[in-house]
Amino acid sequence: MRPATTVDEIAAERRAALVTLLAEERGLSCPRLRAAFARVPRHAFVADHAFWLPERPDDRFRWPEMPDPAEAIAAAYTDRPLVVRCADDGGIRSSCTAPSLVGHLLQELDPPTGARVLEIGTGTGYAAALLSEVTGAAVETVEIDHGLAAVAGRTLARLGFDAVTVRAGDATRLDSGYACFSRVLVSAATTVVPGGWIAALRPGGTLVATYPLPWRGLTLVVRRTGEDMATGRFLANGGRTCPSLVHGGSSGATALPGVPVHEAVEVSLDEFGPAGSIEPGTPAGLALLAGFAIPGLAALPFSPPAGGAPAVQLVDGHRENCSLIVDGSGAVRATSAGRGLAERLTAVRRLWDGAGRPDEGGYVWSWQAGRTSLATRGGRVLGERGFLGT
Numbered sequence: 001m002r003p004a005t006t007v008d009e010i011a012a013e014r015r016a017a018l019v020t021l022l023a024e025e026r027g028l029s030c031p032r033l034r035a036a037f038a039r040v041p042r043h044a045f046v047a048d049h050a051f052w053l054p055e056r057p058d059d060r061f062r063w064p065e066m067p068d069p070a071e072a073i074a075a076a077y078t079d080r081p082l083v084v085r086c087a088d089d090g091g092i093r094s095s096c097t098a099p100s101l102v103g104h105l106l107q108e109l110d111p112p113t114g115a116r117v118l119e120i121g122t123g124t125g126y127a128a129a130l131l132s133e134v135t136g137a138a139v140e141t142v143e144i145d146h147g148l149a150a151v152a153g154r155t156l157a158r159l160g161f162d163a164v165t166v167r168a169g170d171a172t173r174l175d176s177g178y179a180c181f182s183r184v185l186v187s188a189a190t191t192v193v194p195g196g197w198i199a200a201l202r203p204g205g206t207l208v209a210t211y212p213l214p215w216r217g218l219t220l221v222v223r224r225t226g227e228d229m230a231t232g233r234f235l236a237n238g239g240r241t242c243p244s245l246v247h248g249g250s251s252g253a254t255a256l257p258g259v260p261v262h263e264a265v266e267v268s269l270d271e272f273g274p275a276g277s278i279e280p281g282t283p284a285g286l287a288l289l290a291g292f293a294i295p296g297l298a299a300l301p302f303s304p305p306a307g308g309a310p311a312v313q314l315v316d317g318h319r320e321n322c323s324l325i326v327d328g329s330g331a332v333r334a335t336s337a338g339r340g341l342a343e344r345l346t347a348v349r350r351l352w353d354g355a356g357r358p359d360e361g362g363y364v365w366s367w368q369a370g371r372t373s374l375a376t377r378g379g380r381v382l383g384e385r386g387f388l389g390t
């Protein structure tokens with residue numbers, strides 16, 4: 001057989017290899033989805049403006065040096081996210097999600113042929129193209145970054161995905177015109193489900209979102225069960241997550257500038273769990289409860305000012321300078337407000353123990369008239385979102 005030489009031929013070969021990987025090693029069992037992944041040209045959505053996600057904290061974003069266009073195509077068909085927008089602080093604002101995570105989300109979304117789908121977070125437009133390929137129907141997708149929305153709209157039009165409509169705007173503020181969607185895909189990670197997204201679903205419809213935990217990511221699958229009601233469950237997704245949703249136009253960043261490290265005093269987190277294992281050793285069910293009870297809780301890499309081993313900083317993004325620093329030896333130091341955070345984490349641990357230490361599948365998420373609560377599958381209500389907040 002003649003070796004592939006044109007861009008289209010090389011891309012088709014790479015796509016076929018990616019689909020084999022997704023099917024055989026990443027659990028993509030749905031034949032309709034596999035066919036869509038085999039047809040949608042991911043390289044066309046990331047061409048010219050994507051970067052590798054750094055593998056180590058000190059790696060810089062880079063698009064590999066590729067003298068050969070074949071290498072660029074190969075990069076687009078690896079199972080990795082490709083960054084397309086960074087913020088000034090170096091955080092990731094947008095990426096073309098790793099194909100296996102998109103496959104997992106779409107498989108859970110399970111959109112039937114002809115289903116009307118809304119996507120939150122267009123990014124490059126790749127997932128919207130897959131959705132339109134799978135359903136053969138209209139897809140609406142909303143992107144907060146006007147520049148990205150324009151590029152994605154042009155790419156989709158050039159490739160003939162005419163059924164996809166890209167709208168630039170903040171999806172946390174959808175107007176009442178968004179209604180009767182059979183499916184909603186939230187492509188940006190979020191722990192908050194605004195009422196507008198439930199209202200956008202028709203009764204019985206399904207919403208799937210990547211749900212970030214302080215130490216990893218889960219998938220939230222929500223079904224609208226009534227006029228003002230929805231219930232959800234959590235699934236493991238291999239720990240992967242997307243850049244977080246931007247709320248109300250703010251950066252959404254949880255990093256706290258100028259943490260007064262010199263004020264930090266040693267505290268005990270022993271009751272929460274072995275501090276040295278906080279990242280990534282904390283069980284998903286405990287991390288889920290901690291993130292639900294303490295909104296804004298995040299684990300960030302922290303470089304001690306005087307040098308030394310990199311550490312982990314736990315912050316409650318809703319309280320200024322509310323910070324705990326866990327160093328390489330597992331010792332924990334707290335800023336003054338951080339002492340309260342240690343106490344709240346300890347309270348979370350006790351609640352989790354008392355509830356029988358559920359894993360992520362052991363919770364029921366409920367939404368009623370704008371209030372979100374968490375219970376165990378056994379019916380024990382643990383609290384409303386933010387019940388250990390400020």
Ligand SMILES: C[S@@+](CC[C@H](N)C(=O)[O-])C[C@H]1O[C@@H](n2cnc3c(N)ncnc32)[C@H](O)[C@@H]1O
Pocket residue numbers: 093094095096097120121122123124125126127128142143144145148169170171172187188189242243244245246247248
């Ligand atoms: C993981 S990326 C999306 C990947 C995309 N589906 C793809 O296939 O390339 C998440 C996107 O959500 C967007 N986003 C974040 N907050 C948003 C908001 N409030 N409204 C709309 N889009 C938002 C980000 O700008 C980013 O492009």
